[in-house]
Amino acid sequence: MSRVFVEGAYQTNFGELWECSFKDLLVEAARGALGKAGVSPKQVDAIYVGSMLAEQVNDQGHLGALLSGELNLSCPAVRVEAACASGGLAVRKGFLAVASGIYETVLVVGVEKMTDACIPEVTSGLMGATDEQESLSGFTFVSIYALMAEAYKEKYGLRGKELAAVAVKNHYHASLNPRAHYRKRITVDQVLASRMVCSPLRILDCSGVTDGAAAIVLSRKKTKVEILGGGVATDSLSLSKRKRFYSMSSSQKAMQKALKETGVKRQEIDLAEVHDCFTIAEIMALEDLGFYKEGEGRRAALRKETWLDGKFPVNTSGGLKACGHPVGATGVRQIVEIVSQLQGRAGERQVKNARIGLCHNVGGSGGTAVVQMLAAR
Amino acid sequence: MSRVFVEGAYQTNFGELWECSFKDLLVEAARGALGKAGVSPKQVDAIYVGSMLAEQVNDQGHLGALLSGELNLSCPAVRVEAACASGGLAVRKGFLAVASGIYETVLVVGVEKMTDACIPEVTSGLMGATDEQESLSGFTFVSIYALMAEAYKEKYGLRGKELAAVAVKNHYHASLNPRAHYRKRITVDQVLASRMVCSPLRILDCSGVTDGAAAIVLSRKKTKVEILGGGVATDSLSLSKRKRFYSMSSSQKAMQKALKETGVKRQEIDLAEVHDCFTIAEIMALEDLGFYKEGEGRRAALRKETWLDGKFPVNTSGGLKACGHPVGATGVRQIVEIVSQLQGRAGERQVKNARIGLCHNVGGSGGTAVVQMLAAR
Numbered sequence: 110m111s112r113v114f115v116e117g118a119y120q121t122n123f124g125e126l127w128e129c130s131f132k133d134l135l136v137e138a139a140r141g142a143l144g145k146a147g148v149s150p151k152q153v154d155a156i157y158v159g160s161m162l163a164e165q166v167n168d169q170g171h172l173g174a175l176l177s178g179e180l181n182l183s184c185p186a187v188r189v190e191a192a193c194a195s196g197g198l199a200v201r202k203g204f205l206a207v208a209s210g211i212y213e214t215v216l217v218v219g220v221e222k223m224t225d226a227c228i229p230e231v232t233s234g235l236m237g238a239t240d241e242q243e244s245l246s247g248f249t250f251v252s253i254y255a256l257m258a259e260a261y262k263e264k265y266g267l268r269g270k271e272l273a274a275v276a277v278k279n280h281y282h283a284s285l286n287p288r289a290h291y292r293k294r295i296t297v298d299q300v301l302a303s304r305m306v307c308s309p310l311r312i313l314d315c316s317g318v319t320d321g322a323a324a325i326v327l328s329r330k331k332t333k334v335e336i337l338g339g340g341v342a343t344d345s346l347s348l349s350k351r352k353r354f355y356s357m358s359s360s361q362k363a364m365q366k367a368l369k370e371t372g373v374k375r376q377e378i379d380l381a382e383v384h385d386c387f388t389i390a391e392i393m394a395l396e397d398l399g400f401y402k403e404g405e406g407r408r409a410a411l412r413k414e415t416w417l418d419g420k421f422p423v424n425t426s427g428g429l430k431a432c433g434h435p436v437g438a439t440g441v442r443q444i445v446e447i448v449s450q451l452q453g454r455a456g457e458r459q460v461k462n463a464r465i466g467l468c469h470n471v472g473g474s475g476g477t478a479v480v481q482m483l484a485a486r
Numbered sequence: 487m488s489r490v491f492v493e494g495a496y497q498t499n500f501g502e503l504w505e506c507s508f509k510d511l512l513v514e515a516a517r518g519a520l521g522k523a524g525v526s527p528k529q530v531d532a533i534y535v536g537s538m539l540a541e542q543v544n545d546q547g548h549l550g551a552l553l554s555g556e557l558n559l560s561c562p563a564v565r566v567e568a569a570c571a572s573g574g575l576a577v578r579k580g581f582l583a584v585a586s587g588i589y590e591t592v593l594v595v596g597v598e599k600m601t602d603a604c605i606p607e608v609t610s611g612l613m614g615a616t617d618e619q620e621s622l623s624g625f626t627f628v629s630i631y632a633l634m635a636e637a638y639k640e641k642y643g644l645r646g647k648e649l650a651a652v653a654v655k656n657h658y659h660a661s662l663n664p665r666a667h668y669r670k671r672i673t674v675d676q677v678l679a680s681r682m683v684c685s686p687l688r689i690l691d692c693s694g695v696t697d698g699a700a701a702i703v704l705s706r707k708k709t710k711v712e713i714l715g716g717g718v719a720t721d722s723l724s725l726s727k728r729k730r731f732y733s734m735s736s737s738q739k740a741m742q743k744a745l746k747e748t749g750v751k752r753q754e755i756d757l758a759e760v761h762d763c764f765t766i767a768e769i770m771a772l773e774d775l776g777f778y779k780e781g782e783g784r785r786a787a788l789r790k791e792t793w794l795d796g797k798f799p800v801n802t803s804g805g806l807k808a809c810g811h812p813v814g815a816t817g818v819r820q821i822v823e824i825v826s827q828l829q830g831r832a833g834e835r836q837v838k839n840a841r842i843g844l845c846h847n848v849g850g851s852g853g854t855a856v857v858q859m860l861a862a863r
Contacts, residue, residue, distance in 0.1 A: 132618075156720075163614075165541050168621065170614035171569040171723060174853035178617075178722030183739055185718035186854070187575055190565040192548040198564055202579075209586035237540075237547035240555075241509075244545065341562035345555030346548060362560055476551035477563070 110208040115334040115483070116326040117146025118448040123290040123321035123433035131167040131222040134322040136179050138218050138438075142324035153326075154212035156186035159199030159219040160437035163188075165234040166226040176218060190437075192238030193386065195219065197440025197470030197479035200325065204336050204481070207327050219441030220322035231318055235436070238473035240347035251315055251387065253348065253474045255307035258389040260354035262309065265404030267389075269309060273300035274410035275388035276313050276430055282417060283427025285458040290319045290433030314388040319433030323442035331486065334451045336444075337373060337465075339481035340366025346476040357475035360397035364469075367480040375399050378482070379463045380421070380450060382443035384471040385428040394469055395423070398480070417458055425450065425458045440470035440479060451485040487585040492711040492860070493703040494523025495825040500667040500698035500810035508544040508599040511699040513556050515595050515815075519701035530703075531589035533563035536576030536596040537814035540565075542611040543603040553595060567814075569615030570763065572596065574817025574847030574856035577702065581713050581858070584704050596818030597699035608695055612813070615850035617724035628692055628764065630725065630851045632684035635766040637731035639686065642781030644766075646686060650677035651787035652765035653690050653807055659794060660804025662835040667696045667810030691765040696810030700819035708863065711828045713821075714750060714842075716858035717743025723853040734852035737774035741846075744857040752776050755859070756840045757798070757827060759820035761848040762805040771846055772800065775857070794835055802827065802835045817847035817856060828862040 119141030121134055129137075135158070143150060158172040169175065173186030189199040196219030203217040223231055236244040243253065261267050277297055283289035295313060303313040327336065342362035345351060351358070368375065375398075383398065385391035395406035400421060409415045415423035426432040426446040429439055447466035449455045463485065470479045496518030498511055506514075512535070520527060535549040546552065550563030566576040573596030580594040600608055613621035620630065638644050654674055660666035677690040704713065719739035722728060728735070745752065752775075760775065762768035772783035777798060786792045792800035803809040803823040806816055824843035826832045832840075840862065847856045 161547060162541075164539075164611065168610070168614055169618065170538060170567060171616070171850050171853050173568055174720040174849060175617070175723050177720035178724065178727065178853065181722075183719045183721060183736065185578075186568070186720045187579065188567040190547060190567055191550055191563070201562075202564065205583070205588050206586075209583075209588050211582050211586050233545070234541065237545055239548070240552070241546065342560045343551040343554035343563045344560060345558075346552050347555065350555065359560065472551060473548050476548050476555065 111210060111329045113204050113207045113327055113336045114330060114332040115336060115448050116148055116328050116330060116332055117142045118325045118445040119145050120288050120323040120442055120445045121321050122288055123319050123435060125224050126320040131163065131169055134222055134320065135176055135218060135220045138220065138322035138324035139176055139216060142326050146326040148214060148326050150180040150182055152214050153182060153184055153216045155184055155206060155215050157199040157203045157217045158188045159195035159440060160188060160221060161190060161192055161195050162221060162223065162234045162436060166231060167222055191477040192472035193436045194440055194470045194472030194477040194479050195437040200441055200444055200481060201339055201341055201479055203327050207329060214328040216326055217441060218322060218324040219438035221435035221437045222320045223318045223435055224320050228318065242347050242349060251310055252307045254387040254389055255310045257354045258309050261389060264355050267407055269301050270297050271407040271411050272314055272388040273297040275391045276300050278410045278416050279385060279424050279428040279430040282425050282458055283431030286427050286432060289427040289431055291431040310387055316386045316429040316434040319435045321433060321435040321438045323438050323445045325441060325444055333486055334448050335484050335486050337482040337484050338367065338370035340370060341479050343477050344475055346473060348474060356393055357397050357478060359475045359478035360394060363478040363480040364398045367482055371482045373465060373482050378465050378467050380425060380460045381423050381467040381469065382426060382446050383423055383469040385424055385430045386434060398469060422460045425460060443468040443470060447483045451483055488587060488706045490581050490584045490704055490713045491707060491709040492713060492825050493525055493705050493707060493709055494519045495702045495822040496522050497665050497700040497819050497822045498698050499665055500696050500812060502601050503697040508546055511599055511697065512553055512595060512597045515597060515699035515701035516553055516557065516593060519703050523703040525591060525703050527557040527559055529591050530559060530561055530593045532561055532583060532592050534576040534580045534594045535565045536572035536817060537565060537598060538567060538569055538572050539598060539600065539611045539813060543608060544599055568854040569849035570813045571817055571847045571849030571854040571856050572814040577818055577821055577858060578716055578718055578856055580704050584706060591705040593703055594818060595699060595701040596815035598812035598814045599697045600695045600812055601697050605695065619724050619726060628687055629684045631764040631766055632687045634731045635686050638766060641732050644784055646678050647674050648784040648788050649691055649765040650674040652762065652768045653677050655787045655793050656762060656801050656805040656807040659802050659835055660808030663804050663809060666804040666808055668808040687764055693763045693806040693811040696812045698810055698812040698815045700815050700822045702818060702821055710863055711825050712861050712863050714859040714861050715744065715747040716856065717747060718856050720854050721852055723850060725851060733770055734774050734855060736852045736855035737771060740855040740857040741775045744859055748859045750842060750859050755842050755844050757802060757837045758800050758844040758846065759803060759823050760800055760846040762801055762807045763811060775846060799837045802837060820845040820847060824860045828860055
């Protein structure tokens, strides 16, 4: 396997982008990353596009060829889907293709234009990530993650302010990120006073509906940021087949694979972007990835350990919670954030001496997990 | 690159399968191929699922993890989408992963359960494969291919019976295929008397709406059938950006790449499964792949050259036209047909001395083309 480097990385603005079409976002991200890399479209050997809701929300499929055509290319192009892990998995497939020598230069884009449909349609579309047992029973994602939070609470105890502190931290980080969707700083009291959606999750515990795209260019040409490798694991879509709800075995297994593939030790990792679609998800991720012991992840944000200036900064971008979660874009956007941190170009939210960063992207309620590690060179 | 062999191949019945769910078809094909291969699910290192309409028609996404979970696995699993070329591209991605040594044993499944929605929904869903310029203008796929047929007719001349002969041949082949959807033999007169859908294409020039799935198991373990390699090419989704409508540059380029990658000479190819979503598409494919000169492909079926006993049998399965076209399944189903021909197990439709076979799968109106070659060993 060859070493794989990030030649260029780009994120569009995240937000309610009424002025942009799906295709606009896809092409802006692609051209943005190629521009940052100084790579002409003609040098691209293959395209990977991660997206989840394109057909349902935007009436658009065939996304690989769509982008290839817009760039006037005829190279192999594929759309990768694994629910909210579509972006992370597209990066992983692109990484493996370059690492194994199939292609020299690969363009990976994650994209979602969620505001083109009304919220019930989006909510219903997102349920395609789960087993029909859940969707037909009337579950939505907030109720699935609320169930996880309740299970966690029963097992370890969980206070509202421990959840709230995750949201407060991620909104603070987003306030420093000009590309983020929700840049307003909030307080624990505001979170605890916000409307209950599904107990114990309040509206400010939830990620929103966001438009956006992100892209990277990968090759073997040495740059300042290397993708060291990663791991992918899956689990049953249906919660009813799982042994426990307060952790995700797919995240645990993906992390084990990533540690093995890269040879990185957990304590060498300086910062992480983890999948915080709800505040409870960040807490579970910290434990599943082994950064905190079981039952201890809930204290991390409240103790300020995972804040920008803490001992282990998590979601410096603002995370899914506050940078925004255009579902298929998220896994690529996480990579873009870590790349800018490792390049020392993260501006006001720069983590000092960031050398190794981790990205963790989850599909659905843990049916897919993708972990990837990057290092400064 | 290592050599890659087909360990097992399986096709479900194709048809209006009211008694099966999407998941039933996905799992039947996967278990069928693993059974034929004598491979336990636990030996599978990665899963590739090709599907196009799963979200819109079946409210189901996250298809890789869905299958992984149903097989009680936790391996990497991805859904690949490239419109009607989703299946062929899933095979290609699985092939490359084994050839490059990323994985040892790969399971590839193509699946579509199209009858779970009403026809206008399916028609509208299929338009996701095109550019919005076409879909918003009121085009449907039959009108796009009718436009191609008209362009072909203007360039080279085209008689109704030349189109009809393709349908007659493929229905005849399907009559010999117990897994095919439309097994009724038809005549040129019947085709020419059938209802006009969009001139010059009549209802019997069109593939139908079919449910079905197909799967293969790939590894480096030597078997009787090797995948030699292939090629993928893309083109603009929008017809308005193309130079000509009577041929597909993506098919031409994919074929050139496949010939180069495999070292096979065109005249060594004994039989082919080509993408005949409409009769005109088979005629164009024969020319784009170089089996016939430009303007000559229209004579092939009428002269019986592409029939089972002809000099170059095409679509012995019945093709998309008569075996059926569950869109995401088709590209894998084509491979299954060629595998059974090369194994000498094609029963009544066995091609004598079949040594090298080709599969050609198209997405949309030619936005994606995938060509793959297989050989008997």
